[in-house]
Amino acid sequence: MQNKVYTVAIIGVGARGGNAYGKLINKCPEKYKITHLCDMREDRLEIFGEMFSVPVENRYTDEGEFFKKKRADIILIATPDTEHIKHCLKAFELGYDVLCEKPLTDKAGECEALLEAQKKYGNKVLVCHVLRYAPAYLKVAEIIDSGAIGRLVAINWTEPVGYWHQAHSYVRGNWRNTEISAPMILAKSCHDLDLIQFYAKSRCKSVSSIGDLTFFKPENAPEGSADRCQNCKLKDSCPYSAYRIYIERWRDAGCPKTEWPYNVLATEPVTEDKIISAIESGPYGRCVFRCDNNVVDHQTVQMLFENGITATLHMNAFNLHGGRRVAMFGTYGEIFLDEKTITLSVFGKPTETIKVDVPTDEADYAHGGGDARLISGLYDMMEGNLSMETSLEASVESHLIGIKAEESRLSGGKTLLVH
Numbered sequence: 001m002q003n004k005v006y007t008v009a010i011i012g013v014g015a016r017g018g019n020a021y022g023k024l025i026n027k028c029p030e031k032y033k034i035t036h037l038c039d040m041r042e043d044r045l046e047i048f049g050e051m052f053s054v055p056v057e058n059r060y061t062d063e064g065e066f067f068k069k070k071r072a073d074i075i076l077i078a079t080p081d082t083e084h085i086k087h088c089l090k091a092f093e094l095g096y097d098v099l100c101e102k103p104l105t106d107k108a109g110e111c112e113a114l115l116e117a118q119k120k121y122g123n124k125v126l127v128c129h130v131l132r133y134a135p136a137y138l139k140v141a142e143i144i145d146s147g148a149i150g151r152l153v154a155i156n157w158t159e160p161v162g163y164w165h166q167a168h169s170y171v172r173g174n175w176r177n178t179e180i181s182a183p184m185i186l187a188k189s190c191h192d193l194d195l196i197q198f199y200a201k202s203r204c205k206s207v208s209s210i211g212d213l214t215f216f217k218p219e220n221a222p223e224g225s226a227d228r229c230q231n232c233k234l235k236d237s238c239p240y241s242a243y244r245i246y247i248e249r250w251r252d253a254g255c256p257k258t259e260w261p262y263n264v265l266a267t268e269p270v271t272e273d274k275i276i277s278a279i280e281s282g283p284y285g286r287c288v289f290r291c292d293n294n295v296v297d298h299q300t301v302q303m304l305f306e307n308g309i310t311a312t313l314h315m316n317a318f319n320l321h322g323g324r325r326v327a328m329f330g331t332y333g334e335i336f337l338d339e340k341t342i343t344l345s346v347f348g349k350p351t352e353t354i355k356v357d358v359p360t361d362e363a364d365y366a367h368g369g370g371d372a373r374l375i376s377g378l379y380d381m382m383e384g385n386l387s388m389e390t391s392l393e394a395s396v397e398s399h400l401i402g403i404k405a406e407e408s409r410l411s412g413g414k415t416l417l418v419h
Contacts, residue, residue, distance in 0.1 A: 003030050003031055004382075004383075005029070005030065005031060005032065005033055006031065006032055006033075006072075006073040006074055006379070006382050007032075007033050007034075007035045007071075007072035007073045007074070008025055008032050008033065008034045008035065008072050008073070008074045008075070008076060009034075009035060009036035009037070009038070009066075009071040009072040009074070009075045009076070009096075010022055010034060010036070010037050010038070010048075010075070010076045010078065011037075011038040011039070011063065011066065011075065011076070011077055011078070011079055011087060012038075012039060012076075012077065012078035012079035012080075012083075012101075013037050013038075013039045013044045013045065013048045013078070014039070014044065014078065014264075015260060015261075015263065015264050016078045016101055016128075017039075017076055017077075017078025017079075017101070018044060018047075018048045018078075019258070019260065019263055019268075020260075020371055021076055021078065021099070021128070021371070021374075021375060022034065022048060022051075022052060022076070023051075024371060024372055024375040025076070025375055026051070026052050028375065028379075031379045032074075032379070034052040034053075034054055035054065035058060035071065035072050036054065036058045036059075036060070036066070036071040036072055037049055037052070037054050037058065037059045037060070038059075038060040038061070038062075038063055038066040039060075039061065040061055040063075041061075042061060043267055044267075045059040045060075045061065046059075047267060047268065058071075063087075067087075067090050067094065069094065070094040070095050070096060072096070073096075073097060073382070074096065074097050074098070074099060074378070074382065075087075075091045075096040075097075075098055075099070076099045076100075076101075077091065077098065077099070077100040077101060078101045079101075080174065080180065080181065081103055081105075081106075081175070081180075081181040081182045081186075081187060082180060082181065082182075084100055084101065084103070084104050084105060085104060085105045085107075085110045085113070085114060087100075088100050088104070088114060088117075088125075089113070089114065089117050091123070092117045092118060092120075092121045092123045093117075093121065095121070095123070096123065097123055097124040097125070097381070097382060098123055098124070098125045098126070099126050099128065099378050100125065100126070100127050100128065101127075101128045102127055102128050102129060102186075102190050102191075102194075102395075103182045103186040103187060103190045103399060103402070104127060104395065104396070104399055105182070105399065106178075106182040106183055106186050106399075106402070106403055106406065107403070108400060108403050111396045111399055111400060111403075112396075114392065114396070115392060115393065115396060118392055124381050124382065124386075125391075125392045126374075126377065126378055126381050126386065126390065127390075127392065127395040128374060129190070129191060129194040129195075129390070129395060129398075130191070130370035130371050130373075130374045131191045131192075131194070131195055131370050132194060132195065132198060132370070132390060133369070133370040133373035133374050133376075133377055134358075134369050134370035134373070135340075135356050135357075135358055135369055135373075136337060136339070136340050136342065136356040137195055137337075137370075139342060139354065139356050140199070140326070140328065140335060140337055140342060141198065141199060143335055143342070143344060144199060144328065144330070144335070148330075148332075148333060148344065148346055149328065149329075149330030149331070149332055149333035149334060149335060149344075149346065150330040150331030150332030150333065151330055151331045152199065152200070152309055152328060152329075152330050153308075153309060153310070153329050153330060153331060154309065154310050154311065154328075154329040155196055155199060155200070155309065155310070155311035155312070155326070155327070155328055155329070156311075156312050156326070156327040156329070157192055157195075157196060157311065157312065157313045157314070157324065157325075157326050157327075158313075158314050158315075158324065158325045158326070159188070159189055159192055159313065159314070159315040159316075159322075159324050160316065160319035160321065160322055160323065160324075160325070161188060161315060161316065161317045161319070161322060162317070162319055162320070162321055162322035163239065163240070163317060163318060163319065163320065164239075164240075164245045164249070165261075165317075165322055166216075166297060166317035167216075167240050167245060167288050168245065168261050168264075168284070169188075169261075170184055170187075170188065170293065170295050170297070170317070171216045171288045171291050171293045172242075172283050172284050172286055172288065172291055172293075173264070173283070173284070175187040175188070175295065176291060176292065176293035176294075176295060177292055177293055177294050177295065178294060178295060179294075181295075183295060183296075183402075183406045184295040184296050184299065184315070185209070185211075185296075185299055185301065185315070185402045185405050185406050185409075186399065186402040186403070186406070187295070188315065189299075189301075189313060189315050189402065190398060190399065190402055192313055192315070192324065193301075193313065193398040193399075193401050193402050193405075194394075194395065194398040196303065196311045196313065196398075196401075197394070197397055197398045197401065198394070199328065200303075200305045200307065200309045200311065201307070202305040202306045202307035202309060203305065203306050203397060203418070203419065204303050204304070204305050204306070204397070204400070204401045204418045205304045205305060205306045205417065205418060205419075206303075206304045206415050206416060206417050206418060207301060207302065207303050207304075207401055207404045207405045207408055207415070207416055207418060208301075208302050208405075208408050208413050208414065208415040208416070209299060209300060209301045209302070209405040209406070209408040209409040209413060210299070210300055210409060210412075210413040211296045211298050211299025211300060211315075211409050212296055212297075212298065212299075213293070213294060213295065213296050213297055214297055214298060215297055215317075215318075216288050216289060216291070216293055216297055217289060218289055218290055220289055221287065221289035221290060222234055222238065222289075225238070225287055225289065226287060227286065227287055227290050228280075228285050228286055228287060229241050229242040229243055229279060229285050229286075229287065230242075230243075230279060230280050230285060232287065240288040242279045242284055242285045242286075243279065246261075246262060246265060246275050246278075246279060246284065247272065247275060247276070247279075250262050250270070250272070250275060251272075255272070256270065257269035257270050257271075258270065262275060264284075265278035265279070265282065265284050266278055296315075296409075297316065297317040297318070298314075298315065298316035298317065298318070299314075299315050299316075299405075299409060300312065300313065300314045300315075301313040301314075301401075301405040303401060323338070323339045324337070324339075325337070325338050326338075332346060332347055333345055333346035333347050340355060340356045340357070340358070341353065341354070341355055341356075342354040342355075342356065377390065400418050400419070401418060404416045404417075404418050
């Protein structure tokens, strides 16, 4: 029996909506057909319109025109953070089933409004918590559920953002300022909060949080540095130089034509001339000490769940490599996860090391295979087979933790009830 093919409309065809999820959806013609695109940039519409074979008349720069009626079975919402709720509510009203990039919002009231709207209209919703689908994280859940470490008691979670990733996304980039994006604990760490809540299998009772923007400020600019890297005498020595982060790293990676983060600066196929032009004229060429950023560069969140489990999340920018490091402590053992390597120590037994491999076709995309499996999960949702563990309610729960964590940080670390 032939699969049903679902039509897909995409609003926001940038790094995630176009290069990540759009390409993955387009690779599955037996499941999906992309029919409509909306983006404020005509160059993106042209590139992805041709790539996805979307007719010119089905490409929109005006979201008002795009939302005049339902265009497809599914809408992928990959617009800036502050637009997600508005677009999601409009999609519900029109009758779309929804794949929405995270975070949904940084406002508790909007979380509740979203749940009420879903209840009213009956839409299916999948939020892009892609790590929930990554094989290594699923293996950890399998071990916990097996009872191998007894009852889970505590979680210690570290997210090293990576010095260059912080500079790219949270100092120079689209998530640098809470006027235009969610606070960093949601913009970057909603993956982590989602997984912590997933493993705890409980609502969070209370949170407290501390953190700050410590380093990426004008007073820390090196003596003699300039406003832009192209004019700076330190452009070949400063580790945060745009030339070193984008040109040197791009060359070292083999000059890829389509790889993130270079395809954020330049339209594909990426070339050195395009990257240099973006550095010289765009936001990614600014000195990291002289940007309009205000999000933290380190933050710690402590959580107490209603079932007694405690968790600590520590996120910071000052590391050579990214990649989460996770420790789970149970009454009869412990689990450590470092990227794709799991160390399982059951008390009184030899320690076991488990390597989690990701198939090549999934590893080509981000988040340890999670991106590719999310798109498979979208089809499962449409077919009525999605686990309730990935429901909108579960996503809202982890968002509320992040919202309260940021409120606590801004109040000096006060312990706050989540509900």
